[in-house]
Amino acid sequence: MTTISPSDAVGFTSELAALLLQNEANQAESAHLQRDAARESFLRDAQSQVSELNAAAKATLTSALVSAGFSMVGSACAISGAISQFKADTTSAGLDPKDFSCSAVDLRRIVAGEQKTAKIWNAIGATSTALAESTTMIGQSIAGHDQAAAKRSELASAQAQWEASDASSAIDKATKQSDTILDTLQGIQRDQNASNNAIIGRI
């Protein structure tokens, strides 16, 4: 008749429990690794987001500086053009269209020169103002691109945070499973000890 000794039963149970505990320990270790990786990824993505935000700030300031420079140059040129035009108009206002004396011819030459200067200033001013607007648009576009990249990094870091949280949950779950296995094993041992004592008492 084949009998199963108590020590064998305890050994089998212990072996099974050891295997289960090893399994849970492996899962916990894996979750630890996942959490560490997610933590690193989170920090890396956050750093990337910071870099993108700094790049957006730099682009904003650079474009504002260039745009303000063009705008100021354009406005200054426009003022110069207006003054030149004013001089030309004021000078030409005193001219009689029928007067062709030397002084009148000189004045007309001066007027023509002032008008030419005014046109040049106005053209430079208009170009500079247009460049200011274009620079602003380009700067806003670059800053917007950097902001979008920062947003992508923010989303990636949020995902990494969720992964870290999931890994923490997996670690907790593995720990609870290990506790349950150990509790069960303790109960089996307790029963086995009681059984042994009962057998000793009966012998």
Added chain:
Amino acid sequence: MLAVSNTSGSAVAPWQSSVPANDCRADQLSNACALLALLVQAQSASQSGCRTAIEVNAQKLDELKKELADAVQKAKEASEHSGFLGFLGDVFGSDIAQIAGAVAAVAAVVATGGASAPLVMILVAEGLQLGAKAGAELGLDPKLCMALSLASVAVGLCTGTGELQAAGTIAQVGRDVEVGAKILQGASSITGGVLGYSAARYHESALHYQADAVLTQAREDTTNLDIDSALSMLQSAVRTAQRETSTASEIVQNDSDANTTLSDRI
């Protein structure tokens, strides 16, 4: 497993010799207690390390919270300054410049209108006045309506002057107004550019502070993760210590029960 290895060995033929069995149990008991002491000591060291980590991380968390609040506050202030200066820049660079431009355009019409300038100006003033009223009723941009009204007033003034003086004088006044308005337009645009640059500088500062806040928030989150991890390890160490103590107690209890049973039996 500790109990298993100890009790399985001690349960073999206890009735053969009570004295050696008792000696063996005593040895096992002392061994179990020694092992328990070692394990509890190890768990205590682990718990102490976890507590230290929690305290250090908690202090770090407090500092990071202060840094985060500071960065957020600075970013908010910079954004407010940027918004205010941006508004002023828009007013100078856009609204005032547009009004000055409109005045300059009307003055140019007056300056080049010659002898018919008074009539032209009256027509222009009336037209602008009507345009401003109709625009306001039709829901046109209030700024544009204001510009039309101002231009109307300016032209009206020129008209009044024109009625009193000769056409040449009116043209000269028109030219003066035109150049003045253009200079004002240019100066306003320059001021708007400077204010816009100042606003951009504050915006840049706000973005930098925002970046600092993001970095501090990330550090705070990782510190929270570290605290959670340390707390989890501390809980695990406490549970393990309790389990080890419980297992050792069960070993002792089991040995005691076995001894009692053997004594009763003998």
